[in-house]
Amino acid sequence: MSDVASPQPLGRLARPRLYEQLVEQLLGYIESARLQPGDLLPAERDLAERLGVSRATLAQALVALEVLGVIDVQHGTGAVLRHRASVASVIKGLREHRSRLPDIVEARSTLEVRLAALAAMRRTDEDLAAIDAALAAMQREIDDGDRGAHGDELFHQAVTAAAHSPVMAQLMAFIGEMVLETRLESLAQPGRPEQSLASHRGIADAIRAQNAVAAGDAMQQHIELVSDVALLK
Incomplete structure (x- = not known):
């Protein structure tokens, strides 16, 4: 044997x-x-x-x-x-980026849904003006053929500010760079800038109506929409 x-x-x-x-x-x-x-x-x-x-x-x-x-x-x-x-460093970075995307989405769902609800309860006229200005900025970018990334960022910053929660605002600032990754990924999908803007308008309407439940639900639906990126498929 x-x-x-x-x-x-x-x-x-x-x-x-x-x-x-x-x-x-x-x-x-x-x-x-x-x-x-x-x-x-x-x-x-x-x-x-x-x-x-x-x-x-x-x-x-x-x-x-x-x-x-x-x-x-x-x-x-x-x-x-x-x-x-180098090719090796970039491929390594890509794979690390892909592996952390689900965690970024989870963090956004935890923080931003609550921030939208708080914004509906606490927003001021000045907060609504900032939200409307962000929507207008994103619309202009899209009309010019751009992805609307700056207006998108302004919108989420305005909602965070409207919640008047300093600690949660600090947490959002902490994950800001990681959220930027998902923003670029999402807005590069065909038709996504227009879809994202429409989703933003739904969140803004709920905040304006001071409907906390609707604002939170609209933000959750928005995060699910923008989390549908090619890199996770």
Whole structure:
């Protein structure tokens, strides 16, 4: 009888996600083209054609790089390189980002639903004016063809301020950078800026009506909407 151990069956290697493959190719292009911080990447249409993918798929990879701070996607200009990074560090960052997204969503549900309810009970005329100004800012951005990220941020800041809860406001500030990650991911989804704005208007209406239950429910529905991102699929 042989003492030689039988070989262990080989496990199937996980196939890299398409956006990870695209990120590797984009970083390879940045390296081969010797782009430096401040340089502009080719237009999305040209990049998509070169890589043989749809613009929607390419946009997902670009947003992933934007979240990690490798590029800055500027409306009307395009993707600008912020710093050159290694493939290994970027893929590691992407996977860490993806793994923490559910925790960020959970934290938002815990904090922002309660903040919306408190805002409905405590809002002042000045608070309502700030909320309306944020909605108008997001509408202008979307009308200009942008994603509305700044107006989105202003809206959530205005709701937080309207709750008049300093400790909860500090907690929101603490997770602010992580919320920014989910904001960029969400608003990059096709049609999402318009959906998010409509959702914001529902929250604002409940706050204006001083209906705490409706405001909390509307915020929960909003968070569920914006948490539907391609990176979690």
